[in-house]
Amino acid sequence: MKSLDVANYLIDQYGGSVEMTNLKLNKLVYLAQAVSLRQYGTPLFDDVIQAWDYGPVEPLVYRTFQSYGSGVISRPSGKFQSSDQLSQIAAVVMEKFGSLTAFDLVRLTHRDGAAWKMVHVPKANNVITSEHILSSDDGKTENVQTGTLAEGIRQVNQSWPNAMRMLEDS
Template identity: 30%
Template structure:
């Protein structure tokens, strides 16, 4: 059962140990998706990621928080419940924790790695959809992030 990226974004903002910018939130969404696929062999996020200059982006989430610019996004007022079992939430929470420990630029670097879905999809000046098959392939091949 895939969930909306916006719901997951709100969950991440609530669970995060540090304040996140839109870019950091996008990276956390992406790496959470990779970890989830690696563990459960299915996609967590229903929405498509697009290959933007600084890495994978879910357009709807970007639009929701773009007014923050590079500033930290306020935590949502109420907790978001994803309706997933404990095992799945544990993987998501661990992924958020891993991303929280990495710098802004380290996350960008890792999302741009050779052989990754973003690298295979990015075209200068365009915002191409990254196929779910490429994301799944990246998760299976080299998600040693």
């Protein structure tokens, strides 16, 4: 399977409910690879992942959707392969990471303990290997939302009705 198959699957299955930009898509494809390595012990795709300045990038995915700029990707780039493993991994990735903003995902993939941080040299586009991913915290799905913009927005939205009632009562 190719990274572009994973990207197209994510767009096809989740693009209608999630704003899928090229930046966010590359992080989600990367995290799908990390989750696959952790859950199945094998890579989901065989393309190279590079450590670019904004985090892990699959160059084929980036180039394919480059014409969208920072806009929302509206549709897959063509036909793509799928599998039960991809479907299961995509569901986990979207449940745990799909609601995060692109910059939440950049922050997540840049944190201490991340594979990107181990290999990144500005403008060098070093390769992030499966070994780097497995020796990192990437793809671990516990406590992902803590401290993210998406979580802050969710908390505000949850508390908003109570705040409005308190204002009305005073």
